[in-house]
Amino acid sequence: MRAIAVGAVVLYHAGLAVVPGGYVGVDVFFVISGFLITGQLISMLQAHRRIPFGEFYAKRIRRIIPASFAVLALTTLASLVFLPPSTRPGALQDAIATALYVPNVLFAAQGADYLAETAPSPFQHYWSLGIEEQFYLFWPLILLLGFLLVSKSIKRLFWVVLAIVTVSFVLCVIMTTTSQPAAFFLLPTRAWELGVGALAAFALHAGLIRLNGRTAAAGTWVGLAGIAVSLVVLNSGTVFPGWAALLPVLSTAAVIICGSASPAGGAGRVLGLRPLQKIGAWSYSIYLVHWPLLIIPQAAVGYENPLPLVVTLALGVLSVPLAVLLYRFVETRFRHPSAGAPARTGRVIATAAAASLAFVAVAAGLSAVQSSTPIATTRDAPAQPLQLSPTGSTFVPANLTPSLRDAPESVPGIYADGCHADFAATVVQADCVYGDSSAERDIVLFGDSHAAQWFPAVEAYAAANSYRLHNLTKSSCPSVEIGIMREESPYSECEEWHQSALSYINEVDPELVLLSNFGEVSPVDTSTGLLEQWEAGLRSTLAALPESSRAVVLADTPSHDASPLDCLSQNTEDATRCDLERTEGIDKEVVALEKRATAQENNSFYVDLNGYLCTNLCPSIIGDLLVYRDEHHITTEFSRALAGPLGDELDRVR
Structure with a gap:
């Protein structure tokens, strides 16, 4: 036996x-x-x-x-x-x-x-x-x-x-x-x-x-x-x-x-x-x-x-x-x-x-x-403003921000504030409002942890433009209206929270609603393809938003098969070995369907900032900034650096 x-x-x-x-x-x-x-x-x-x-x-x-x-x-x-x-x-x-x-x-x-x-x-x-x-x-x-x-x-x-x-x-x-x-x-x-x-x-x-x-x-x-x-x-x-x-x-x-x-x-x-x-x-x-x-x-x-x-x-x-x-x-x-x-x-x-x-x-x-030993070369990398078609660093700089050791903790402040809903939550928190409390305009950030990763950039934009920022994010719960599985059971808490979030958004009636999501989910309904359900679910969510609001769907960031941190820590002198092929990290079919859905819904727009992360390759380090904190989340510092490009795109759709 x-x-x-x-x-x-x-x-x-x-x-x-x-x-x-x-x-x-x-x-x-x-x-x-x-x-x-x-x-x-x-x-x-x-x-x-x-x-x-x-x-x-x-x-x-x-x-x-x-x-x-x-x-x-x-x-x-x-x-x-x-x-x-x-x-x-x-x-x-x-x-x-x-x-x-x-x-x-x-x-x-x-x-x-x-x-x-x-x-x-x-x-x-x-x-x-x-x-x-x-x-x-x-x-x-x-x-x-x-x-x-x-x-x-x-x-x-x-x-x-x-x-x-x-x-x-x-x-x-x-x-x-x-x-x-x-x-x-x-x-x-x-x-x-x-x-x-x-x-x-x-x-x-x-x-x-x-x-x-x-x-x-x-x-x-x-x-x-x-x-x-x-x-x-x-x-x-x-x-x-x-x-x-x-x-x-x-x-x-x-x-x-x-x-x-x-x-x-x-x-x-x-x-x-x-x-x-x-x-x-x-x-x-x-x-x-x-x-x-x-x-x-x-x-x-x-x-x-x-x-x-x-x-x-x-x-x-x-x-x-x-x-x-x-x-x-x-x-x-x-x-x-x-x-x-x-x-x-x-x-x-x-x-x-x-x-x-x-x-x-x-x-x-x-x-x-081990914890006190730096994981980097002895060279510094110059800070540089983000630009389209970026050139990645060929080494792990000593002034890398955040450092490879600190990267796993580089998460937005909404986690520590208790404003990123956990798995059990079924209703949104009405007190998770940031920015200028006396402002007369509102922005809502809506989605899962891939929406939460944009919080530093959106917060900077809200502060600079006198917006109240309402954070509506929940672990593994996309803003797309779709029944999904979690731990091999229907994620009913997500469905309830999603409806609560839509009610909250309609009550606030914000000027802008920003949506972003991680598309790798397991649908409850296996009789229909995921892409078809994802597009229908995105359309349903966009249609449920206030008519006066402008909805902005943010393209998802690249996803790696394994953590770039591990690769970088083993290749401090040759960080290019940890670069990701753009075609492997970004799903073209998801991009196409999200563009199609936003184009066909009133007051909906699609914003893709991946040009600031990738050329044909998506480097893990740009200048002195570490891009990723794990397989598929960007660091807080890199998100904050994207505030300018994001703001430019949002100004175009306001």
Whole structure:
């Protein structure tokens, strides 16, 4: 079972399309771990009527920490060598969280912020280990308290565990629809999966399930088929974990329970094959090794140059012999005291704690050094006014504004002010008004984060021309009237907010309404093409604006496949390597349809300022200004520099 689980995960991460649901291998691992650990704890309760916590924790530490720390240390060193300098402090932060056994908590927080356009962390696979470690910490105490509560009856303790599993599952389903990253990464919403394995252990130890050989053998095949279906039917678009996780979890439990009743029959004949048994024994080490082996080479060649499938598959295969070395010389050596690991319980726990603290201290120091080291050449670049057909800088200047390190924080002030609506907002904020409060004319900025990126330029124009500026922007919610998906569910909050925004605009009756949007969305309606829906939705929005208002649709800025910051940090002496082909960064079809829609709607105009960002190439640095803060947002400083060209265009349509 472990061999199937780890094989599915490795093939999925390597990009093999035939297993789009390979990520459920982690769920299989959870069930197996819950079964094995709970079985051990039940045996302790039955034999001693108590749980020797020190002995239990020391055994868990010897089992998982040495190999985990060996890969953690090597991955940290490799990250410092091969990762782009711009991402190293973040990677070290992830490494520190891993050493403190809370990487899943950190990734849950990061996953909730979809403004953060970041490459995968080399330590991201540790999230599942974090859940297991936290489970091992709390589960023995929970079982002991439950055991005492039900008068030391294993059969009655089963019902206590069932209640815990039910609560965790319900929480998982609810949070998957409201905060999917938290549901995916956190223990309370994943505990039920380990708990299902625990229920299987109780059922077998307490004799709650009795199966004859033929039924058990058939059950193993049914369970194995369920896992196979999970690997093929589920995919990256599946809302997960939620209800979808039931299939791989219950299927794994079926294989465990039925296989225990008929170990030599059914699917046990396949799962018992020596190659699968060997891979299963190495599975923990394979899991630890495979992810950094895939991520770090990709970082070394640049995220803008995706590794071909044949290379990623080769790296996945390479993880096996490397894992065998880790298994033999680290995992096995420290698992048993007689093989060289410290024998005393207190010493084992103290050594693990000391190793964690020492690693954290070193990693924090390295992070401080990395964060303070400039990512630029020693040369300055002259400041220059923006002009059409710009010439990009050929190097990363020392006076770059903002610096590559500061760029991710170069966001408009409306974020800090709370005036850029978050995902949950359904009504606009009437107090998000900027500029001259006594002015008699109004401008409205309306759209998603790609409208918000224009705020510095529009604010400068409003201040210079005595306008009140009303900011109506919301994360991932375009001003185009179109039903879209977010986290694989209809983004109903966007639809409600959109209607609230239109009502607000009609009440204000502004002189100008500026609209801008990121066109890469997933429509709810898949029966009609996105471009057709986008044009119809834009026309609908323009038609809903006040007749007296002039609507200006701002062309979207270029979009990169990978963050220019990472490329620039690796090519400080040759920034031209990070230039983007205009044809790759700007969608001509979207430009054409938006021009067509504005031309056919009264008082509507189309303004395209991309001539100030691109010729045939779109450079990442123009003069001493950094253009982009991530894959597809311009920096605040560059937006402010566009105030003049934008103002010229707006003056023409007033």
